[in-house]
Amino acid sequence: xxxxxxxKAWIARSGILWREYGKDKMALFGLIIVITALAVALxxxxxxxxxxxxxxxxxLAPPSLENLFGTDSLGRDVFSRLxxxxxxxxxxxxxxxxxxGLLGIVLGAVPAYYGGRIDDLFSRxxxxxxxxxxxxLLILVMALFSSNIYFxxxxxxxxxxxxxxxxxxAQVLSLKSKAFVEASLVSGAGGLRILFRHIIPNGLYPVxxxxxxxxxxxxxTEAGLSFLGVGDPNQISWGQVLxxxxxxxxxAWWNAFFPGLAIVVLALGFTxxxxxxxxxxxxxxxxxx
Amino acid sequence: xxxxxRYVARRTLESIPLILAVxxxxxxxxxxxxxxxxxxxxxxxxSASVDPEFLKAVKARYGLDRPLHERLVAYVGNVLRGDLGYxxxxxxxxxxxxxxxxxxxxxxxxxxxFSAIIVGTLLGVVSVRKFGSKADAAIQITSSVMHSIPAxxxxxxxxxxxxxxxxxxxxxxxxxPVGENRGSPLDVLQHLFLPFLSLFISDVPIFIRxxxxxxxxxxxxxxxxxxxxVGLTENRVLFKHALxxxxxxxxxxxxxxLGFVLTGAVFTETVFGWPGLGRTMYEAVIMRDYPLLMGMxxxxxxxxxxxxxxxxxxxxxxxxxxxxx
Amino acid sequence: MPLLxxxxxxxxxxxxGGWVRAxxxxxxxxxxxxxxxxxxxxxxxxxxxxxxxxxxxxxxxRILKGSITFDGIDLLSLSKEEARKIRWNRFSMIxxxxxxxxxxxEKVGDHLIEALRANKNVSKEEARSRARELFELVxxxxxxxxxxPHELSGGMKQRVVIGMSLVCNPDLVIADEPTTAxxxxxxxxxxxxxxxxxxxLGLSMIVVSHDISIICETCHNIAVMYGGTIVESADTxxxxxxxxxxxxxxxxxxxxxxxxxxxxxxxxxxxxxxxIDPIPGCPFAPRCPIANRICLTEQPPRxxxxxxxxxxxxxxxxxxxxxxxxxxEA
Numbered sequence: 025x026x027x028x029x030x031x032k033a034w035i036a037r038s039g040i041l042w043r044e045y046g047k048d049k050m051a052l053f054g055l056i057i058v059i060t061a062l063a064v065a066l067x068x069x070x071x072x073x074x075x076x077x078x079x080x081x082x083x084l085a086p087p088s089l090e091n092l093f094g095t096d097s098l099g100r101d102v103f104s105r106l107x108x109x110x111x112x113x114x115x116x117x118x119x120x121x122x123x124x125g126l127l128g129i130v131l132g133a134v135p136a137y138y139g140g141r142i143d144d145l146f147s148r149x150x151x152x153x154x155x156x157x158x159x160x161l162l163i164l165v166m167a168l169f170s171s172n173i174y175f176x177x178x179x180x181x182x183x184x185x186x187x188x189x190x191x192x193x194a195q196v197l198s199l200k201s202k203a204f205v206e207a208s209l210v211s212g213a214g215g216l217r218i219l220f221r222h223i224i225p226n227g228l229y230p231v232x233x234x235x236x237x238x239x240x241x242x243x244x245t246e247a248g249l250s251f252l253g254v255g256d257p258n259q260i261s262w263g264q265v266l267x268x269x270x271x272x273x274x275x276a277w278w279n280a281f282f283p284g285l286a287i288v289v290l291a292l293g294f295t296x297x298x299x300x301x302x303x304x305x306x307x308x309x310x311x312x313x
Numbered sequence: 314x315x316x317x318x319r320y321v322a323r324r325t326l327e328s329i330p331l332i333l334a335v336x337x338x339x340x341x342x343x344x345x346x347x348x349x350x351x352x353x354x355x356x357x358x359x360s361a362s363v364d365p366e367f368l369k370a371v372k373a374r375y376g377l378d379r380p381l382h383e384r385l386v387a388y389v390g391n392v393l394r395g396d397l398g399y400x401x402x403x404x405x406x407x408x409x410x411x412x413x414x415x416x417x418x419x420x421x422x423x424x425x426x427f428s429a430i431i432v433g434t435l436l437g438v439v440s441v442r443k444f445g446s447k448a449d450a451a452i453q454i455t456s457s458v459m460h461s462i463p464a465x466x467x468x469x470x471x472x473x474x475x476x477x478x479x480x481x482x483x484x485x486x487x488x489x490p491v492g493e494n495r496g497s498p499l500d501v502l503q504h505l506f507l508p509f510l511s512l513f514i515s516d517v518p519i520f521i522r523x524x525x526x527x528x529x530x531x532x533x534x535x536x537x538x539x540x541x542x543v544g545l546t547e548n549r550v551l552f553k554h555a556l557x558x559x560x561x562x563x564x565x566x567x568x569x570x571l572g573f574v575l576t577g578a579v580f581t582e583t584v585f586g587w588p589g590l591g592r593t594m595y596e597a598v599i600m601r602d603y604p605l606l607m608g609m610x611x612x613x614x615x616x617x618x619x620x621x622x623x624x625x626x627x628x629x630x631x632x633x634x635x636x637x638x
Numbered sequence: 639m640p641l642l643x644x645x646x647x648x649x650x651x652x653x654x655g656g657w658v659r660a661x662x663x664x665x666x667x668x669x670x671x672x673x674x675x676x677x678x679x680x681x682x683x684x685x686x687x688x689x690x691x692x693x694x695x696x697x698x699x700r701i702l703k704g705s706i707t708f709d710g711i712d713l714l715s716l717s718k719e720e721a722r723k724i725r726w727n728r729f730s731m732i733x734x735x736x737x738x739x740x741x742x743x744e745k746v747g748d749h750l751i752e753a754l755r756a757n758k759n760v761s762k763e764e765a766r767s768r769a770r771e772l773f774e775l776v777x778x779x780x781x782x783x784x785x786x787p788h789e790l791s792g793g794m795k796q797r798v799v800i801g802m803s804l805v806c807n808p809d810l811v812i813a814d815e816p817t818t819a820x821x822x823x824x825x826x827x828x829x830x831x832x833x834x835x836x837x838x839l840g841l842s843m844i845v846v847s848h849d850i851s852i853i854c855e856t857c858h859n860i861a862v863m864y865g866g867t868i869v870e871s872a873d874t875x876x877x878x879x880x881x882x883x884x885x886x887x888x889x890x891x892x893x894x895x896x897x898x899x900x901x902x903x904x905x906x907x908x909x910x911x912x913x914i915d916p917i918p919g920c921p922f923a924p925r926c927p928i929a930n931r932i933c934l935t936e937q938p939p940r941x942x943x944x945x946x947x948x949x950x951x952x953x954x955x956x957x958x959x960x961x962x963x964x965x966x967e968a
Contacts, residue, residue, distance in 0.1 A: 050454065152331055155617050157572035159579055160594065160610040167598050167606060168346045244463045248580060251465050252595055270469060277473050284466035291461035299457065535738035542694055542733075543753040543802065544726045557743050633786045634742055 034225060041229070044304045051300020057293025065111035072104035076260055084276040094278040096268050102279060105265050106286050112261040113243050113290060116177055120242035123181030125235040128188025129224065136193040137200060137219045147193070150186040158183045162245070166254035173246075173256035180245050184238050191234055195227025229305045236298035240291040247287050262287050321626055328622050335614040336392050339607050340385055354401070354604055397608035402600050407608035410593065417487055418578060418589030420505065425512040426574050432513075433520025434563065440521070441528045442551050452521065460518040464577040468511040468584035475507060482507050485586030508585040515577040523566055527559040534558075561632050568624035572617045639710065641810060641842050642668040642691070647704035649690050656914040660686035662866035664704075670809070673836060673843040675853030675874075677889065678863035681910050684846045687863075688812050691844075692731055693721040709809065726757050729810035730803040734818055739799050740787040746798045747773070747783025754805045772801040777831060793824035800832065804839070811836075812844045817852055829856055850889055854878065859946075862886045865911040865921025872947035882941075882949040882959055884926045920951070928958045 045051055064071060074091075080099035087094045093102035135146035165179055200223065243262075249255055250263025251270065262283050269279030343354075354371065379387075391397075397407040440452040476484040483489065487504050494500045531537070532555050540550045575591075582591030590609060597605040629635050649661035660683045668674050676684040689695055691706055693713065706713040708729065716724065733739040740749060750769040754760060760768070770780055776797040787795060796816065803811050816832060817825040833856050836843050847853055853860055854874050861871040862885060870883035881887045908925035917923065923933040932952055941954040953959050 050457070152334065155569050155572055155621050156335065156614050157575045157617055159576040160606075160613050163579075163594060163598055164342065164606045164610050167601060168342065168603070240461060244461070247463050248465060251463075251580070252583065253598055266466075270465075273469065273473065274477060277477075280466075280469050281473070284463070284469065288458075288462050288466065291463075292458055295457050295461050535733070536741045538694065539733055539739045539749075539799075539802075540741070540752075542692060542725065542731055544722050544756040545752070546722075549756075554741050554744070558741070561743075632743075634788050 041304050048300050050296050054293045054296025061290055065114050068108050072107040074101035074104040076105040076108045093282040096279050105260050109260045109262045116246050117239035117243045119177040120181040121235050121238040124184035127185035129192050132189030132192030133196045136196040150190050153186040171256050173259045180242050192231050199223045199227050233298050233301035240294035244291050328618050331618050336389050340388050398604035400602050400605045402602045407604050411612050414590050414593050422578050425509045429513050429516035430520050433517045434524040437521045437524025440525050456518040456521040464515040465580035465584050467514050468581050471507050471511050508581050508587050512577050512581045527562045528555050531555045531558045564628045568621035571620045640667040641670045643707040645705045648702040652698040658913045659866055671840050673857045675857035675860045676846045677850050677853045682863040683866040684863050688846050727806045730808045732800050732803045732813040732816050734815050745784050750802050750805050753802050757806050776801045792820050810842045814846045870949040876947045882943045882954045883951045885922045
């Protein structure tokens with residue numbers, strides 16, 4: 025089949041899956057959340073009532089018409105900061121999960137495809153990385169090196185890829201036996217080519233579901249690390265807003281409450297989307313035999 | 314030597330390189346940072362004045378002027394002997410600091426962890442029993458929502474509401490600072506309740522998910538049809554047979570989940586000022602107390618590796634299909 | 639009065655693609671002590687029929703119309719509880735033992751004990767001794783009662799499942815592919831033992847299989863199914879000596895026999911019938927070598943060939959049917 029033909033088939037199949045996806049109300053709800061967040065991020069300059077960096081004398085003011093979520097310890101409008109921070113959180117999630125996905129797909133598929141001792145070795149690497157409680161490592165690394173948010177994105181991505189790799193590996197292993205039959209009929213196609221053009225695309229669906237879940241996880245991790253004080257003070261991420269907020273929690277609860285709420289809602293959105301994708305693919309989780 | 318003993322020996326041996334990997338990784342980490350590792354150990358980054366004589370003494374004591382591979386070997390040897398370094402901030406050996414804080418964390422993690430496993434598994438099973446009903450949907454939605462809430466936010470909200478607002482529970486610490494009740498079980502329990510609840514809420518969803526998906530998989534097996542045919546009630550099929558089968562994969566996951574639970578503990582302890590390992594981590598970060606940070610990383614990693622080892626062995630013992638008898 | 643009397647049963651499954659007509663106007667009778675073989679390819683509805691009798695339809699299965707009467711009892715009018723009580727006591731099923739029919743974390747002996755105690759109020763000791771009886775009956779040494787399923791061979795597991803089905807002394811046993819997934823020698827053993835048990839206990843039996851050769855060894859009567867209906871039904875001898883339906887002939891001719899002349903094997907072109915959107919005529923028509931226009935448009939009626947021998951084919955009594963058979967004798 026020609027490349028264009030295969031692409032069309034893939035799109036058609038995805039179309040059917042998306043229609044199935046649409047039948048799941050919770051999954052749709054999640055998608056709405058994500059799209060809304062994207063819209064807010066893109067329209068931030070227009071939506072935010074105040075300049076998020078503007079200090080004012082009116083510090084720790086409670087929520088009002090002027091400041092929907094109140095102001096923080098430096099008099100900055102929390103609502104505007106959250107609006108501007110949407111893009112940062114989304115970027116963080118996308119980059120970290122994207123990096124994790126890329127590494128996970130390649131490092132999961134290639135050793136599994138060739139099998140043998142390399143596959144064993146990588147399997148053990150996945151297990152090893154997955155059991156270590158990453159929070160301690162992340163805190164250590166962020167404290168040792170740099171609090172730059174881009175650095176954090178990369179490091180978080182580097183701790184998440186084995187999760188994806190394991191799933192990709194399982195997919196490749198089960199598709200491998202089917203593909204070899206096909207491959208022996210197709211003359212002269214090289215090993216890696218079969219892997220990347222035939223096997224991986226067919227095994228991508230559960231991987232995509234998990235990468236989506238990881239976006240939520242990355243956003244939560246950034247919030248957590250910022251909360252503990254190793255975040256990037258130069259950025260307006262929701263985690264940072266929350267960090268400044270929780271310093272004054274007794275007197276101004278709104279400072280910590282609203283950023284937290286925003287994080288929960290966005291993480292929930294991505295989680296529902298990810299679950300929706302995997303429920304669509306695995307109807308057993310929905311129907312019973 | 315029986316098969317089981319051989320398996321135990323083999324798995325234990327396999328864990329050793331993992332532990333070594335953690336230690337070596339830690340070692341490499343300090344050396345990758347810009348700046349003098351010695352100064353780093355002593356005063357954290359960004360701190361200006363350290364007495365150069367003191368630095369030289371530290372270097373000599375830790376052999377930091379020797380070549381890299383010698384230092385590596387020495388370091389690994391030290392760690393394996395229980396020397397996790399020395400915290401200059403607190404003037405105590407890291408190991409001692411950690412061991413002092415472990416009981417508090419154990420109290421918190423064990424109580425909330427076990428409660429979460431039991432409640433989570435039960436809810437997962439109930440959601441399968443009432444598959445497709447409103448109850449099932451409610452359990453799943455609640456699980457998804459709880460899964461998206463960062464552990465510290467749960468803590469903050471609970472703190473705000475129950476402690477500051479309603480003044481029902483104390484807001485920090487493991488016991489009252491003064492008073493005749495200080496240190497009594499009731500006193501500790503009062504302090505434990507909110508952090509316990511907070512960590513419990515964070516941990517439950519993952520157990521609900523795990524239980525639900527493994528029970529569902531089992532319910533689709535052929536022998537379930539056999540039992541239904543034979544006349545067993547649906548409840549008996551689920552709670553006696555499906556659950557037994559589903560618990561096996563749960564055991565394998567349990568070891569790995571310890572890491573997850575510890576992560577939640579870091580945030581919960583920080584929010585509630587609970588004097589355990591998590592809180593210590595937070596304090597160490599603020600002060601940039603690197604020896605303590607590194608020591609904690611090694612310690613918790615080793616704990617998890619050991620936990621996984623134990624659950625693997627337990628699994629082999631419990632599953633009748635595995636022929637290591 | 640026949641022990642089992644099925645009249646005009648229609649059963650379907652709801653699937654994402656539509657309603658699948660799994661059982662389409664099936665009627666059959668089974669007398670006490672008789673054995674009936676239900677034979678057909680996978681998807682022909684034989685297992686669905688078996689599950690309908692047992693009341694074990696999945697949540698998406700519905701019985702549209704028709705009746706199933708067992709010993710005078712209208713099974714379809716029973717509540718779930720009543721059905722559960724009667725099931726296993728009066729009739730039971732032998733599942734494919736070699737597969738996953740047994741719980742991997744329970745001892746095989748305990749399976750029988752649980753099955754008994756779910757239906758009769760007996761003590762554990764009584765149940766255990768009954769289980770021992772059954773192990774003896776199916777030819778398993780008692781010491782295997784405390785083993786787990788993975789420790790048994792396929793044939794042994796099949797015996798356990800047979801034992802399970804007999805634990806409450808039912809009148810009727812439905813064997814679902816009792817020898818599939820077993821190797822040939824064990825198949826033969828199990829079949830012989832099954833026959834033996836049936837004779838000894840005077841059981842009525844329905845054997846469901848795609849393998850007509852084992853059906854003919856064990857059953858008095860045969861009902862051939864295709865596309866959800868019974869296309870031919872007769873006693874075993876008649877089916878073999880005088881098959882009057884093209885599908886039956888094709889089925890018979892697709893199994894080589896070790897004895898006798900080398901016959902040309904017949905294979906069927908085409909695909910299994912579409913049960914969601916079936917054609918108005920005979921379901922076999924698209925693949926039938928003697929099909930005519932009438933076959934595609936009109937459902938063939940039940941044509942009586944003999945006493946209890948009938949065939950659903952427009953040409954059941956026609957010589958055309960004999961020609962297919964003759965063609966392949968050459």
